[in-house]
Amino acid sequence: MKFYNSAEEALECVQSGQTIMVGGFGLVGGPLTLIDTLVELDVNDLTIISNNLGEQGQGLGKLLEQKKVKKAIGSYFTGNRDVGDAFQRGEIDIELLPQGTLAESIRAGGAGIAGYYTKTSFGTDLAKGKETKMFKDEEYVLEEALQADVAIIRAYKADTLGNLVYYKTARNFNPLMATAAKTVIVEVDEIVEAGELKSDEIATPHLFVDRVILAKKVLTKEGVVEHG
Amino acid sequence: MKFYNSAEEALECVQSGQTIMVGGFGLVGGPLTLIDTLVELDVNDLTIISNNLGEQGQGLGKLLEQKKVKKAIGSYFTGNRDVGDAFQRGEIDIELLPQGTLAESIRAGGAGIAGYYTKTSFGTDLAKGKETKMFKDEEYVLEEALQADVAIIRAYKADTLGNLVYYKTARNFNPLMATAAKTVIVEVDEIVEAGELKSDEIATPHLFVDRVILAKKVLTKEGVVEHG
Amino acid sequence: MANPIQEAIAKRAAQELEQGQIVNLGIGIPTLVANYVDHNHVYLHTENGMLGVEDVLEEDIDPNIVNAGKFAVGEAVGASYFDSAASFAMIRGGHVDVAILGVLQVDEHARIANWAVPGKNIIGVGGAMDLLVGARKVIVTTTHTSKDGKSKILKECKYPITSTRSVNTIITDLAVFNYIDGQLHLVELMPGADLETVETNTEATFVNSLK
Amino acid sequence: MANPIQEAIAKRAAQELEQGQIVNLGIGIPTLVANYVDHNHVYLHTENGMLGVEDVLEEDIDPNIVNAGKFAVGEAVGASYFDSAASFAMIRGGHVDVAILGVLQVDEHARIANWAVPGKNIIGVGGAMDLLVGARKVIVTTTHTSKDGKSKILKECKYPITSTRSVNTIITDLAVFNYIDGQLHLVELMPGADLETVETNTEATFVNSLK
Numbered sequence: 001m002k003f004y005n006s007a008e009e010a011l012e013c014v015q016s017g018q019t020i021m022v023g024g025f026g027l028v029g030g031p032l033t034l035i036d037t038l039v040e041l042d043v044n045d046l047t048i049i050s051n052n053l054g055e056q057g058q059g060l061g062k063l064l065e066q067k068k069v070k071k072a073i074g075s076y077f078t079g080n081r082d083v084g085d086a087f088q089r090g091e092i093d094i095e096l097l098p099q100g101t102l103a104e105s106i107r108a109g110g111a112g113i114a115g116y117y118t119k120t121s122f123g124t125d126l127a128k129g130k131e132t133k134m135f136k137d138e139e140y141v142l143e144e145a146l147q148a149d150v151a152i153i154r155a156y157k158a159d160t161l162g163n164l165v166y167y168k169t170a171r172n173f174n175p176l177m178a179t180a181a182k183t184v185i186v187e188v189d190e191i192v193e194a195g196e197l198k199s200d201e202i203a204t205p206h207l208f209v210d211r212v213i214l215a216k217k218v219l220t221k222e223g224v225v226e227h228g
Numbered sequence: 229m230k231f232y233n234s235a236e237e238a239l240e241c242v243q244s245g246q247t248i249m250v251g252g253f254g255l256v257g258g259p260l261t262l263i264d265t266l267v268e269l270d271v272n273d274l275t276i277i278s279n280n281l282g283e284q285g286q287g288l289g290k291l292l293e294q295k296k297v298k299k300a301i302g303s304y305f306t307g308n309r310d311v312g313d314a315f316q317r318g319e320i321d322i323e324l325l326p327q328g329t330l331a332e333s334i335r336a337g338g339a340g341i342a343g344y345y346t347k348t349s350f351g352t353d354l355a356k357g358k359e360t361k362m363f364k365d366e367e368y369v370l371e372e373a374l375q376a377d378v379a380i381i382r383a384y385k386a387d388t389l390g391n392l393v394y395y396k397t398a399r400n401f402n403p404l405m406a407t408a409a410k411t412v413i414v415e416v417d418e419i420v421e422a423g424e425l426k427s428d429e430i431a432t433p434h435l436f437v438d439r440v441i442l443a444k445k446v447l448t449k450e451g452v453v454e455h456g
Numbered sequence: 457m458a459n460p461i462q463e464a465i466a467k468r469a470a471q472e473l474e475q476g477q478i479v480n481l482g483i484g485i486p487t488l489v490a491n492y493v494d495h496n497h498v499y500l501h502t503e504n505g506m507l508g509v510e511d512v513l514e515e516d517i518d519p520n521i522v523n524a525g526k527f528a529v530g531e532a533v534g535a536s537y538f539d540s541a542a543s544f545a546m547i548r549g550g551h552v553d554v555a556i557l558g559v560l561q562v563d564e565h566a567r568i569a570n571w572a573v574p575g576k577n578i579i580g581v582g583g584a585m586d587l588l589v590g591a592r593k594v595i596v597t598t599t600h601t602s603k604d605g606k607s608k609i610l611k612e613c614k615y616p617i618t619s620t621r622s623v624n625t626i627i628t629d630l631a632v633f634n635y636i637d638g639q640l641h642l643v644e645l646m647p648g649a650d651l652e653t654v655e656t657n658t659e660a661t662f663v664n665s666l667k
Numbered sequence: 668m669a670n671p672i673q674e675a676i677a678k679r680a681a682q683e684l685e686q687g688q689i690v691n692l693g694i695g696i697p698t699l700v701a702n703y704v705d706h707n708h709v710y711l712h713t714e715n716g717m718l719g720v721e722d723v724l725e726e727d728i729d730p731n732i733v734n735a736g737k738f739a740v741g742e743a744v745g746a747s748y749f750d751s752a753a754s755f756a757m758i759r760g761g762h763v764d765v766a767i768l769g770v771l772q773v774d775e776h777a778r779i780a781n782w783a784v785p786g787k788n789i790i791g792v793g794g795a796m797d798l799l800v801g802a803r804k805v806i807v808t809t810t811h812t813s814k815d816g817k818s819k820i821l822k823e824c825k826y827p828i829t830s831t832r833s834v835n836t837i838i839t840d841l842a843v844f845n846y847i848d849g850q851l852h853l854v855e856l857m858p859g860a861d862l863e864t865v866e867t868n869t870e871a872t873f874v875n876s877l878k
Contacts, residue, residue, distance in 0.1 A: 328751075335752040348796045348797050397715050397731060397733055403750045
């Protein structure tokens with residue numbers, strides 16, 4: 001694990017054609033600093049795995065606007081109508097997953113599980129083309145794991161080893177994505193000494209974490225503000 | 229969730245023929261009070277899901293001695309030679325699982341996942357008779373979920389709603405089993421008011437917990453002692 | 457956002473809840489149900505990773521505590537937070553007692569459609585499919601008819617279904633139906649509604665089980 | 668429990684470890700490796716749910732902090748605890764850099780047998796199979812021969828294999844082998860051992876790659 005002074009340096013490893021996981025549920029728990037730097041990078045053909053794809057012209061929405069997104073995998077793109085429009089124009093692929101499947105598939109990707117059977121989506125349009133199997137008289141759908149080259153996530157605090165804790169509902173997809181990407185880049189609100197986070201309360205042990213930066217953008221009641 | 233005054237009352241629901249999950253890794257994190265009461269109950273033909281089956285004549289070992297165990301599902305029975313002997317005599321069935329598969333199958337049982345694909349055990353005797361499937365040129369074994377009628381587990385503290393936290397390596401299988409049984413019975417070292425456990429640190433939210441008792445048996449440096 | 461019709465439906469839905477239940481509220485009318493429950497007795501779960509949701513006063517808002525609709529909420533005593541996989545494990549594993557969901561359509565098999573409209577971009581599903589397979593009881597809340605006066609309670613859903621699972625109870629501005637033994641049963645008229653209005657506005661076949 | 672031969676093997680195994688690695692130690696000789704690592708630079712993971720294992724003084728023992736062998740251990744600065752599913756997710760998901768394991772037999776394909784003996788009851792496997800599929804590098808430590816003098820480094824394992832995966836390095840009291848491109852390479856003689864003794868006591872075919 002290594003600390004970086006800026007999002008630019010931490011994101012230098014990102015390349016065109018890669019798959020990037022992006023934490024957060026809307027703005028809550030989103031790696032706001034890293035996202036805003038990601039959209040500035042000269043990369044394209046990205047596959048983005050994230051619950052949402054930002055809003056029109058904001059956050060990940062900018063990446064879409066710049067036509068850098070080849071494919072989006074997530075559960076709820078309705079909040080950004082550009083996504084549907086780009087899909088209609090054939091500019092991007094969309095893989096829509098139930099939110100529980102999105103979360104579970106990311107966990108599976110980090111846990112060495114190639115696929116798993118869930119009842120969710122059985123018999124619906126989202127299960128079309130997917131294998132099914134009967135367990136104890138009930139039908140289940142086979143869902144495959146998701147993995148990424150890079151995950152950008154947000155945590156509340158990191159210690160100097162890279163152990164992470166999260167804050168309230170800003171936890172959401174972040175700890176899962178920390179397990180499922182080759183390079184895990186985290187922005188945090190605070191860095192503390194190793195030993196300051198209680199050993200029973202660490203949500204993401206440091207073995208998952210590669211790069212840490214201090215967040216420059218923070219979500220407040222008044223919206224996203226810069227600090228530091 | 230309901231508090232009970234004794235292990236006897238909390239375990240009244242246990243019936244012959246049921247499947248019981250028992251937390252702990254050896255004595256560490258084991259529900260010592262509940263186990264000792266379980267072995268006194270007039271029930272038999274039990275299926276026990278637990279990493280170990282106690283030691284000779286101790287803990288779950290007593291249950292075996294009394295011929296109340298029909299089947300044991302776990303990863304490491306070597307510590308109690310009675311298990312192998314009973315198996316040789318045809319008195320019990322044994323389902324031996326890699327420890328990671330045991331843990332993951334219990335999690336799956338609690339999470340609505342019927343089965344999942346893991347590389348673990350592929351090509352070994354433990355995969356005999358199990359389905360396999362290829363994902364990206366690698367072979368995986370299909371493992372099915374585990375569920376139980378009753379789980380008896382140990383936690384460190386419960387609050388008055390039934391939220392739980394665990395202590396150090398006494399966590400192990402306990403939070404998993406809390407999710408995978410119809411009735412979850414917990415013994416704890418301490419009961420605190422709701423609100424005293426920090427909301428970001430609760431390991432088992434109260435929706436999983438049915439019955440709570442105060443532990444009477446505690447593991448110390450000098451072995452298991454009674455208290456309270 | 458709330459209007460008296462929606463409030464009446466939400467209030468009626470809240471009456472279905474029992475002490476000690478774990479309840480997940482969908483977006484729209486279901487969110488309003490939170491206003492009518494006693495947070496000491498009913499525990500609200502939100503799929504973005506929280507158990508113990510309650511209302512919050514404007515001055516107490518923490519932008520990092522939100523519900524599935526991304527609205528600011530409060531933290532009840534004894535609340536807990538968890539990641540999305542753990543949250544959906546609760547839902548899919550059968551640990552949520554009741555889900556209250558909005559619908560676009562519901563049919564006489566009590567199957568619902570609430571995630572996609574043909575011809576429009578199918579680009580959002582969220583947790584709807586998960587809640588339908590996992591929640592022990594599913595209650596749907598909806599206006600009985602669409603804005604152009606068409607019944608939302610159809611013989612067969614015209615939009616893509618959300619699950620093959622039938623919901624248990626349908627609460628509209630006109631009536632309450634339970635789905636029992638393969639049939640919709642009209643069990644209650646909402647205040648001000650009469651049987652004829654319900655019959656006129658319901659395409660689905662139902663059994664009149666009014667007492 | 669430790670004897671000089673075991674200590675020498677453990678000490679040599681520790682030299683394989685690199686700064687910053689996450690390392691899981693099996694039961695037996697591998698446990699002794701903990702005595703030779705710098706806990707500020709190598710992080711020990713134990714599958715019963717802990718990262719940051721270190722030695723503990725008798726007076727500091729906490730009975731609820733144990734390793735996979737159920738021995739009391741200490742908590743390094745920055746240690747963390749997690750449940751068994753999370754722990755094995757780390758192992759199976761490829762997040763452990765090195766596993767050091769004991770073996771009963773290892774063959775010339777570097778496949779190992781360490782969980783079952785035919786004719787004896789097969790009643791314990793623990794985390795061995797998980798570590799073999801998941802750890803990026805697997806080092807095995809063993810005495811070169813069994814107590815009755817038979818080679819443990821065989822053409823083919825006679826006992827049931829633990830995984831189809833080949834291990835990377837074999838460290839015995841006589842020698843160090845690396846498995847490269849489908850062949851065992853003898854890369855080092857242990858202090859006091861000579862090539863003839865290694866050849867005599869090794870049933871498996873190997874390439875002499877001593878420098």
